[in-house]
Amino acid sequence: MRKFTAEISPKMDGEKVKLCGWIHEVRDLGGLIFLILRDREGFAQITLPKKVVDPEVFSKARKIKRESVVEIEGEVKAEEKAPNGFEIIPKKILILNEADTPLPLDVTEKVPAELDTRLDNRFLDLRRPKVQAVFRVRHQVLKSTRDFLCKEGFIEVQTPKIVSTATEGGTELFPVSYFEREAFLNQSPQLYKQMLMSAGFDRVFEIGPIFRAEQHNTTRHLNEATSIDIEVSFTDHEGVMKVLEDLIVYTCESVSNECEKFLKILNVEVEVPEKPFERISYDEALKIASKKEEIPWGEDLSTNALKLIGEEIGNFYFIVDWPTKIKPFYVMPYEEKPEISKSFDLMHSWLELASGAQRIHRYDALVESIRSRGLNPESFQFYLDSFRFGIPPHAGWGLGVERFLMSILKLNNIREATLFPRDRIRLVP
């Protein structure tokens, strides 16, 4: 019998319904009280004319505090003057949990709150329809990603998040105490998904947390993020770029079709990009950047350079053929030109969303590549062994969920795209 507000329409005039939710607003006009009930799917107006409803119900409604949780039973009444064309005349109001006052945050959004205040009181902040809409879209992104990859023959896997060694080098790792040993939180499932290629899984994906102990403090970095990772056997970088392109288009379409209500609340339109995405080489990127900034060949593109390139190319595009030495040890160099690699980054404007490559699949070459970066092959032995007994050529990528969401919803802070963000200073809630 319990219904969501969105399931009620003026056509149900006269029907008895039960609604459960939060008291969003109380408008007491004296002889007439309006309660706005909010649930996951929307709002419903509860109308109490003094002369019509039970006096006990009336006085209870008058004293109700905003954001209290209630269960209301009553009759649907088609009413042109009411929002959405209907209202509920209550027979019974049950206060399941009274909210304390004052609220640390205005859920009705009349008074703005800073992101920091919002995150401190995230449970309340998340009650705001605009905020909740972000996570409904996030749900759709993950759901359609799973749909798409499963359809393409991928197997979903989970790999360890507690690992023994600094996997890729480069970024800082969080140390954790693992009984009598030191361990780390994994920065990416990279090594494990490659081992699964050796194991014959052919195509895998993982959606899971990645941890980076970088001291960055920006609107596009988190210390705990969610990554969509894939790895594919018997293909090269071109093959997995196509998967990535297809996935982005599929997901944008799916969000645009299935999330109309939430996109409207957020006041954004999701553009479905055209395939194939534009590809520019690292060398071409340098050329564009050189209008403002001279970056020596072999160095990473600066934020400034990416902004310039983003302005020129825009939307979704790939930067390909990166210098081998600034990519991780597992990326495959071109045979005929080993100083560049079969690697790519997927960009949205100036924001890096994903990066991937064809991988080195020959043991000796991999050991050499690890050495050339000053790393010790011995600490990668568990990984290297999987390259000794038959591993197919393979390629893959990792895509940042929060960044992807940020780019399609035009959010200006990555913290908006995650429920309980972990950043340089935030560990609570």
Place this chain on the structure above:
RNA sequence: GCCCGGGUGGUGUAGCCCGGCCUAACAUGCGGGCCUGUCGAGCCCGCGCCCCGGGUUCAAAUCCCGGCCCGGGCGCCA
């Protein structure tokens, strides 16, 4: 790690430059009252704030120093 910027009622802001008229203002909220069509309801009464410590000064929300907390940028990265 480096570099900027900021902490004023529960929330969001004004005041700070140029110290005194600040007994700190506005909005929202909260408490109480009036009100039968609100939809940011309206009206009346009330409540509630200068991050901490030191200094300068006749006088500090305002200037200086230190601390704590926070925001942002860069580098690095998804």
